[in-house]
Amino acid sequence: MMQAFEKAINMEPTQESHFLELGQALLEKRHADTALEVAKEAVKRFPASSLARSLQGSAELSTSRLTDATQSYTRAVELDPKDPKAALGLALTYWNANQVTEAAKFFAEAARKFPDEALIQLKYAIFLTNLPEEETPEREAQIKALLKRSEQLDNSIAETHFNLGNIAVKEEKYQEALREFEAAAKLDPDLSKVHFAMARVYRRLGREDAAVKETQIHNRLKAKEEQDSEADAAIGAHPSR
């Protein structure tokens, strides 16, 4: 696939989409450093493109170059304030950089500007869930509302169901939690954390056999995930989200 993109670039070097697709494919294959090279080339060739800047930000975020990623995403937002990807990337970068106040500001802004973007509603909810301060009832309600909105906009995101399931676990509504986790597992059967969460609920319900089964699936998927991750990863090199 990669060769096909490279070939396309050589044939049509003025076609921005070839660069973007190659960069995205490289990121998905965890070749973030190479993706960064492609993104830089795209930015050089298409300096007015918000998408090229976003790709660069994404590659920089993947390689923990957070200062650079902030600059790339900021520029992308300037170039196209209507680009939801750039707005989300900027918020995520600040979050990864532990700049929580700025992250909160950009998440809130993105959620307000793009109320119909399911992914933005979801990521904002996850951000609020992971804040180190204890949840207030207002924040809990806000998280739930964001997740419900995300689900309403796009019912096919496993992560949304996973997070709704976790809220149900906190509220000790275990049947509801299982329904959400099962929906998530159906959408993305390889998502190990869903099976971990299901095992946790089954254990709490005293359904030991079901818990063991889900734990086995979690362990198998987790091992695969670790195997797939880069063999020469440096400690602390990967952003946590």
Next chain:
Amino acid sequence: MKHRRRFLKRIVYAIIFLIIALRLPFVAAQNREIFKDVTDTAGITWQHFSGESPDRIMIEAASGGVAFLDYDGDGLLDIFLVNGGETPNGKSPGPIKNALYRNLGNGRFEDVTAKSGLEKLSFYGMGAAVGDYDNDGYPDMYVTGFPRSALFHNNGDGTFTDVTEKAGVKNAGRWSACGVWFDYDRDGYLDLLVCNYTALSFENPKNCQFNGVRTYCDQKVYPGLPLTLYHNNGNGTFTDVSRASGVEQFVGRALGAVAIDVNDDGWPDLFVARDASPNLLLINRHDGTFEDRGLDAEIAYDENGVAKAGMGVDAGDVTGNGRPAFVVTNFNDEYHSIFVNSGKFPYEDWTVRSHLAAFTKADVGWGTHFLDYDNDGVLDLVIVNGHLNQVIEMARGNVKYKQPPLLLRNDGHGVFESMRAEAGEAFRKGYNARGLAVGDFDNDGAMDLIFTSLNQRPVLLHNNVGAANAWIGFQLEGSKSNRDAIGAKLTLRADGRVLVRWITGGSSYISSHDKRVVFGLGKMAPKSLSLEIRWPSGQIQNISGLALSQYQVVREPTKP
């Protein structure tokens, strides 16, 4: 004109007043310093050596065990420091030496390493576990490391003898981190759990880069190892019961462990902190075997099924419910964890509720201990931190390579506040800290600290505030139980207030604490005071007529 001059004068006075007012809290904070760095005045000059090299071999970033122990039985806590070692491309200009510092009782320590028999190791040193395995009244020492470990018997005359081969506790071929002395079968002799970390080789080190700079590899690159459990035969030898006890099946990257009776059945259990492997809660089945209930307790993974980078661990009653809660130190972005044991599974994850999450987001944590630093009767928390990745700041400006320790004050309900401003200068400076030991080296009833730092001198901190409150201390001596009384549960009743403490095995990160128990009692001396001891043997002893502000030696009655 006159008015104008008066007005200007007033402004000048106001500015002077403001300067003084703003400076006052700073001066007051300095005067109130909770812990004072006394390393220099104590005469501690030893420096750690990690063998740091361009190869970036993981062990270079993980050593630095420290122990408080009274090796000569003079009633004063001495200090033992474990050195790391050389790596193929990390050579020392001089010989690599451990250090044994004898407490002279006047705030100064004397280096007695040369004559102690503890000076050199034939392997890369990691941690120290202190325990009187032969019940002769003198603390012995297990030193962990790579590719083996060693047991040193205290001869009672200021010297130690390496008895590893005879005892059968070499743990050959393994990189071991923590050693935990505890009497799992309650036969009166301390057994030994050894946490093994990862497979390691000095040959062909792995090459991992961060932003183009070579650094340490992610721990998941290295396969974990099984735990080792040695049973004490009571005759100076040990039997490897790793398989028979079931602990051998728990393969993973174990770094820290604490032995404590988590379910109050009188038998010691284990909480094992593991690095990117699920934490373990090994429940003692009373028949020489253990069962992992980590998943039931929900301490093994985070909510996403991810095993955090568990390193140090400790247990203590932080909520006043009479049951041990657990603290586990982790990697940056993971938060250090607190699990509250409410007497049933699952345990409650109090990482956010306790405020620990808010204080530890950017920290990589190592040694940790629950201690009542101000003797108000509530267990507070100390944690030492430091990153591994030398170039982390290139990308993560707010995650520092050198990180300050944390002193957290408990409000009595398991919610903590940071004492950074008052804790002392050492809590505002960055270190690559690793081992942490807690003990009262000047016997004033206030818990002091010592922590190590990679390739630096250790930091000895004297507690300036604890002695201002009422306290009572106990040194337990087992007779039927192991002499150190590891596994004992102490319940103090003071005017209706009930405080519960345990003598634990292990805890912190590759370090060993003072085994005495101090109860802080706050400002007011209680009118009624009584102590119940549940000895490891199961015997219950009740004591009343206790005197405050001193340590009391309590011997286990030979006849119940």
